[in-house]
Amino acid sequence: MKKLLRILSLKCLLFCCTYIILPSQIVAQNAEFKLPLLTGKITDSKTGEPIVGVTIFLDFRKSGIITDTTGRFNIYLPKGDYVLKFSHVGYKPYRTKITLKGNTTFDLALDDVSKTLEEVIVSSQATRKSIQTPSLGVTLLSIKGIKKLPAMMGEVDIIRSLQTLPGVSSVGEGSNGINVRGGNIDQNLIYIDDAPIFNSTHLFGLFSVFASDAIRELELYKGSIPSRFGGRTASVLDIKMTDPSLEKFKLSGGIGFVSNRAMAEIPIIKEKLSVVVAGRLSFNDFWFKLIGPENMRNTRANFYDLATKVFFRPNKNNTFSLSTYVSKDFYQVDSLFSLENVVAKQTQFDYGHLNFSSRWSHYFNTKMSLDVVGVLSNYKTKTYAPDSVNRIDLRNSVNYKSVKVNFDYNPDEKHKINFGISGINYQISPGKLNENVSSRISTVLLPREQSLELGLFVDDEYKANEKLTIQAGIRYAQYLSFGPTTVRKYLDNEPRTISSQIGEETISSGAVEKTYGGFEPRLAIKYSLGENSTLKFGYNRMQQFIQLLSNNTTPLPTARWKTADEYIKPQVSDFISLGVFKTFKDNIWELSGESYFRSTQNVVDYISGANLQLTKAIETQLIAGKGKAYGLEVMVTKKRGELSGWMSYTYARSLQQVRGDFPELQQISDGNWYASNYDKPHSLNIMMNIQPTNHHSFSFTFAYNTGRPFSSPSGFFQLDNKKYPVYEARNNDRMSDYHRLDFSWTITNPSLKEKRWEGSWTFTVYNIYGRKNPYSVFFKPVGNGLKPYELSVFANPLISLTYNFKFL
Structure with a gap:
């Protein structure tokens, strides 16, 4: 038993x-x-x-x-x-x-x-660039990966996706543009098919202006900027529109809470001529009437984007393309805007882009090719207050025309040479108030600004041996400001003010008012420490001849663009970077570390109480200084597999020192270094994408950064029973730290591919745990002092559902 x-x-x-x-x-x-x-x-x-x-x-x-x-x-x-x-x-x-x-x-x-496409936004080409080329701070982004990231209110957002990368941030949620390695938003050169973007966001910063369906890829240059680019001191974002299919008709799009979008690729002559048309249209008025509070029932907030591209390939040696891009915003809100001591009861903002770009690419032989690009761009804004008596009609615009001729020449296996010439014409209308409008508010017409920026450039990537590769380049930029204009003259021993003006000089039409120029050397060196490890060094100098003037933390569409002139000098930036890169496990994993330092001259800040909007003598409202930015970025990335994503940590500082020509009278913060509006010392970003099956994928993003600086009053004075703050230092305090967790779940049905139709649902939760992240600070009198209060834009989780489709 x-x-x-x-x-x-x-x-x-x-x-x-x-x-x-x-x-x-x-x-x-x-x-x-x-x-x-x-x-x-x-x-x-x-x-x-x-x-x-x-x-x-x-x-x-x-x-x-x-x-x-x-x-x-x-x-x-x-x-x-x-x-x-x-x-x-x-x-x-x-x-x-x-x-x-x-x-x-x-x-x-x-x-x-190793043969599947990456699901993270950093593509395999970026990995090869990190390891095999001398370039530093260059990231190639996959639009397929960007669509995997959790999106606020279901809107796939290129700008918000960029903010998950190390060294890229913004001043807060709902803010306009991006800040790259301590730079202001106007220090970023943003192209879409070679046409510039002067305002990269919709609805004052809530969403980016780019229709994601029409985008093929993005390349962000944070350092090692090639000499073919110029005119900005912080970064270059080069966005390429998709080339339409030459073989078969394709249709894709999506339906969401905020906007609806569609894209069609239409072959006209098979393998020779085709067209792509992509559009996005929002209808948000009913949300404010349906769920908005009483004081927002009259709010309207709509936008649209339209992108087209005609692609023609007559033979194997030539291709032609014509791209157009149109964006439009219309926003109406009660009050919000004041001008000339008049507060509008209701304000309407109407602004957008109209861009055209053409490209001819010619293939001579295996060693040489040519690109000729022509661009016309118009960015204009209108701010309107439909008051019967105190009507406000304020308009401004930027007209941009450019031509670039670019050659690629590869004489042998050791050399890759790029050279060419470019020319840009700026015509700026800085402000027209109530032109041909009946109103108690007087007409103000600021003089137009006209300038020309010429560039001559050459780059040579030379492979000395298996370990050492050098990329050396130089750009010469020449800037000319033209009349008609008026140059005001001031006393030599006093700051420029209205009272110190002693006369003026009239510059006739076509005459040169002021010229600037200089060489911009570029250098990048790569040394291979092993098969999968490299050490890199980079240096570049950049000049910037146009800048955005605003004394708001995030510029409104009404902010004023200004070109260099007699008193406002171009910014000049010197940038040094050093990096180490390593890949392992068949390039699935990458570990990188980059450090950098930037010194910028002629950084413009404003005097206390500055009026930048309609001041003719704008030089009396500005003070020149210098800036410096430095930091360390560490990032580990898993590019492929069921689990992909990255984690990055950034330590970064962005500081300014403004003393002016008369430090005893003009300096800010006693002439000491102070934090810029976008100085955030510590940032942590985590992105994780999980795709257990072909039908389901899950994404998480987590962001943390130090709160941004703001100016806190050191005291107050009382006049007629009203309390007024007194500021002794700029950006001397900080908001609470920022952190947020987002989630998205995408359900696809690839079995419908046999019927040429593929659909997917994306469920997104933005700010899962409802963090009340501060956007701005305001002060209220309490007792004998002032008490600060933090204002949040998105204090609760935002849930959205989007349906996406493709017809292939």
Whole structure:
């Protein structure tokens, strides 16, 4: 009897080990239990070859069996439901649920992870650029990956996606533009198919202006800026529109809470001529009437984007393209705007872009090619207050025309040479108030500004040997400001004010008022420490001849663009960076670290109480100083697989020192260095994308950064029973730290691909735990002092649902 009990106990133990531990040699011997057999073969989805050593996990347990030399496996299991996971290094894991009723065969083809497209926004080309080229601070972004990130209110947002990268930030939620490595928003050169963007956001910063469906890729230059780019001191964002299919009609789009979008690719002459049309249109008025508070029922907030591209390839040596981009915003709100001591009861903002760009690309031979690009761009704004008596009609605009001729020449395997010439004409209308409008508010017409920026550039990437590669370049920029204009003259021994003006000089039409220019050297050096490790050094000088004048933390559309003249000198930036890059596990993982330092001359700040909007003598409201920015960025990225994403930490400082020409009378903060509006010393970003099956993907993003600076009053004075703050230092205090967690879940149905239709639902939660992140600070009198209060824009979770579709 005891012997029989020992035998039964041993068999029970073996049965439990089969179900719980599943070592293959035990499972294979359990046929005597008459259990159903689960068998199958695992192969490579591309080659069809069997995969040896695939681990099969049962019901999420850590132990499992592995496939044999023929890629086969055998498991005896009791009848029932099971979850199986198949995993092997270099292949995308696969999960499935099966119901075992009898002997079952389950064959599976796994995808080679090294051959699949990345799901993170940093593409594989960016990895190769990080390791193989001398470029530093250059990131190539995949629009496919950007669409995976959680989006506020379901809107795929390029600008907000950029803010997840190290060294890229903004002053807060709902703010206009981005700040790159301590630079202001106007220090970023943003192109879409070579046409400039002067305001990159909709609705005062809530969303970016780019229709994501029309975008192919983005390249962000934070350092090592090629010499073909000039005119900005912080960064270049080069956005390329998608080339339409030359073979078949395609349709895609999406329906969301904020906007609806669609894109069509239409072949006209197969393999020669095709057109792409992409649009996005919002209807948000009813939200304010439906769920808005009483004081927002009259609010209107709408926008649209329209992008088109005609692509023509007459032969293998020539291609022609014509791109257009139109953006429009209309925003109406009660009050918000004041001008000339008049507070509007209701204000309407109407602004947008109208861009055209054409490109001819010619292929001479395997060594040389040519690009000729022409651009026309118009950015204009209108601020209107429809009061019957105190009517306000304020308009301004920027007209941009450019031509660039660019050659690529590769004489041998060691040299890659790029050279060319460019010319830009700016025509700025800084302000027209109540022109041909009946109002008690007087007409003000600021004189137009006209200037020309010429550039001559050359780059040579020289591969000295297997370890050392040098990219050296130089750009010469010449700037000319033209009349007609008036140059005011001031006393030499006093700051420029209205009272110190002693006369003026009239510059006739076409005559040169002022010229600036100089060389801009560029250098990048890469030294290979090993097959997958590199050390890089970079230096570049940049000049900026146009800048945005605003004394708001985030500029409104009414902010004034200003070109360099007699008194406002161009900014000059010297930038140095050093970086280390390493990839491992077949380039699936990348670890990088970059440090940088930027010194900028002729940074413009404003005097206390400055009026920048309609002042003709704008030089009396501004003071020139200098800026410096430095930091360290560390980032680890997993680019492919079931789990992909990155984590980055940035330590960065952005400081300014403004003393002016007369420090004893003009200096800010006693002439000491003070934090800029976008100085945030510590930032942490985490992005994680999980795709367990072809039908589901989950994304999480977490952002943390130090609160931005603001000016806190040191005291107050009282006049006529009213309290007024007194400011002794600028940006001497900080808001609370910022942190936020977002989530998105995308459900796709690729089985419809056979019918050329693919649909997906994206569910998004922005700010999951409802963090009340501060956007601005205001003060209220309390007792004998002033008490600060923080204002939040998005203090609660925002839930959205978007339907996306493709017809292929």
